[in-house]
Amino acid sequence: MELKNTINTMVDQLNEFSSEVTRVAREVGREGKLGGQAKVEGVEGKWRELTDTVNELENNLTTQVREIANVTTAVAKGDLSQKVTAEVKGEVLELKNTINTMVDQLNTFSSEVTRVAREVGREGKLGGQAKVEGVEGKWRELTDTVNEFSENIATPIREIIKMTTAVAGGDLNQKFTADVKGELIKLKQSLNTMTEQLKRVDIARDEFASMVTHELKTPLVPIKGYTQMLMEEGTIGELNQEQYFAVNEIMNNSRRLEKLIEDVMMAHRLEMNQVAFHAKSFNVKEFLGKIPLSFKKMVDDKKIKISTSKVDSKLTGFADTDRLSEVFTNLIQNSVDFVEPIKGVIEIHAKDNGEHIQFSVKDNGLGIPLDKQAQIFKTKFYQVDTSMERKHGGSGLGLVIVKGIVEQGGGKIWFNSKQNEGTEMIFTIPKSWN
Template identity: 40%
Template structure:
């Protein structure tokens, strides 16, 4: 008996013809069941890994396909925009009548919207593929806000939206000014869709908090519910505001903002209550961050 138990403890082998003791018999069958379970679990893990790899490959091909399609859509846009601008030049092609000018303006507006959509898709694909490039240069927080303010002031005046800026303190930071401008552009364009028809107001600005620089865009629009705030940074998500907003956007703007901010080493957040407006704000470190392009 002792010899058989010693053999099992060192080799895990048992003579099936020698199982007179219930303890050894139970131990033997437990060992056999454990081996079978281990094999099943191992096979399941291998199958799961294989399926995950297939899903990742499919997702990557989908992203690459969307990127290719977006590039193909982008190619004819520039010539169309070029000819639209030519049509508007009286000294080149003559003066258009009112009906013709309205038609050309509508083409211009539609193509510009398509250009923005294609650019958003391309940027989103770069973020997904981890191919978004950023630069690293010394910039001034006040200059960033002033640049954005001057760029959007004319269109806000046309739309009857009051644009205000609030710069509490100018700070020097190391980041990508073009990407920060892109974030501001998306946030302000988004805010313009939510502000009321009367007494519309958008505030932009910057301030510092400990070792962080905070940029913000605040509006006096309809606000965002707590439930929807959980989803607004997801791709293609659009807030259901019924008649409060024209749903002309792609639903990519906020997802792009979050992707860029993460690439810059920062974070974007939102504060909002229904009927009390919305504030999007993003933080960047005052310290130099080493940016690595994929």
């Protein structure tokens, strides 16, 4: 009886055991259903061990497959932050490594491509290249395409920048030569046409300027001549005091007009690089010695002081001294105009600063307001305060001409100025020809 029961129980357990193991094996093997556990009650010894082994195998497999599924699902959804971490061996380890390498490569790939796209698209930074190592096939192709794209955009834009910078700087001889495609061909043509037209405008402007100044100067010759005759006693007849005053005004304004025409022409010719310079070595001390005398009348009339600082008698400079005189005349004239009578002091300095001779004309006058300082060298006809300027006359061309002469003579010009304290104009000339 007992034996019967034992045998029947054993058969039941074996049945349960085999059906449970078969169920788990079928779920995993045929249906791909993970996480099933064989439930066999009351077995012991080898049967228990076998059941536990089946369950452990099933557990391991489940963890590994679920993790791999999680990571690949995340990648598919665009989340590249997950990695397979399960401890695995053998072929599954290979799978794990392959997946993790893939995630790494996708990470570099996407961050590099994003970087390049962002640089080009958002920051306008050109020519960036995606650096993705070790990828092959489609990934390599895609990386190369992105890099080629970035380079293709950069090349013509760089060419455009080079060309427009040259044109903006007055060099109209640049041509757009880069090989471009599609819409860029139109841009290329437009740019080339534009410079051609600018060239023509430049030539026309040059001709017009010469013509106008010549036409304006011609009638001034007889105007000045006859005015001169009227003012000279006895040539045409006596003038009374009021008539003389009127004729004198005609003379003054004729001279002003003549200077304006000459300044316009000079500024224009400097801009066009048409002014001849006959530079030679000269003695700086000797040159500066003559300056105060030429301003004596102007300075005495306003009861101001002009002085030249001590200069080494051996100091030599290299310049067209006629042009250099024009520079000093303009700068000193400005200082005379913008200092107060009696209080005004103008100092002229010269020193050797190594490669150059550095001159300065310093005054204790009105000064130039900070916000106007950027304009005075650049903008023709620019004057700081029109009400003051009306008294001072002038046309706002002096400093533009001065800058042109200094720079074409191989020097630089700059200034320090503070409102109500004074202005110091500083410029350099070469020491020798080189």
